[in-house]
Amino acid sequence: MTYFYTLNAKRTKQFLLLVAVSFFTALLLFSKNFISMPVFSSQDTPKAIYKGEKGIALTFDIGWGDEKASKIVQTLIRHKTKATFFLSGSWAERHPDLVKKMKEHHFEIGLLGYQYVDYTTLTNEEIKKDLLKAQEVFKKLQIEDIELLRAPTGHFNKDVLHVAKEMNLTYVHWSINTDDWKNPGSEHILSKVKEAKSGDIILMHASDSAKQTNSLLPEVLQHVSNADRMVTVSQLIDNGVAETKLVH
Structure with a gap:
């Protein structure tokens, strides 16, 4: 016992x-x-858009480079598809004809700042100064209706969002990152694209570092078209409730 x-x-x-x-x-x-x-607060607190409700938005960041962007734009034109480009002011300044071509073919254009700098390391005034310099470049190119913003390095915090709101800009993040600028191989890039569902915002690049993107683009477009209809970021936001988040 x-x-x-x-x-x-x-x-x-x-x-x-x-x-x-x-x-x-x-x-x-x-x-x-x-x-x-994601930290949600009051309705008055600025937030980052990272997902929509209907359609899929394909976005391209361009901060530098002279070779890849033109080819990618041509591929998109040839496939008669929609896309949103986030362009740095310094790059647009050096490639005015290509920027105008994007506009003529109804691709949406958003700001990627002026210089390639991490906005989370800057003061609010420094961020605003960089964005104003970028806006001035696009005004000279007769593109004055830009409403979307993405930070040059993709890093943002509440200060970046507050500056965006103050300047009447909508901050746009992404829900799917293809990592194409790392050139991880077609299998990796396409596996990310295949994850896309209605409402997703896909991040790709058209800077010269993205050496595999253009050759894979027809297949990317095919997968996205099969998943849902292609839209611009603005159309994605307008199509329904956009999911947002705020980081500290």
Whole structure:
């Protein structure tokens, strides 16, 4: 009988230990998830658009380079598809004809700042100064209706969002990152594209670092078209409720 109680006590202790470990593990996972969750606040707080409701938006960032962008624009024109380009002012300044060509073919244009700099390292005034310089470039190119913004490096915080709101710009992030600028291979890029569903914003690049993008673009467009209809970011936002997030 003594043996039974001793064994039972051991099992009880093991059970309680297992419960305690499970509890603290669950608490740790919850804490991590809570920390990484998008932070939603009041309606007046500026947020970043990263997803829409209907359609799929294909976006391209161009911060530098003289070779790849033209080919990608030609491929998009040939396939008669829609796309949104986020252009740095310094790049647009050096490629005015290509920027005008984008506009003529009804591609949407958003700001990617002027210089390639991490906005999270700048003050609000420095961010605003960089954006005003970029806007001035596009005004000279007779493109004055730009309403979308993406930070040059893709990094943003609440200060960037506040400046965007102050300048009547909508900050646009993404829900699918193809990592094409890293040239990870066609299998990796296409696997990311195949994840796209209605409402997604896909990030690609047309800078010279993206060496595999143009050759894969016809297949990318085919996959996206099969998943849903292609739209610009503005159309995606207008199509329904856009999902937003604010990071600290």
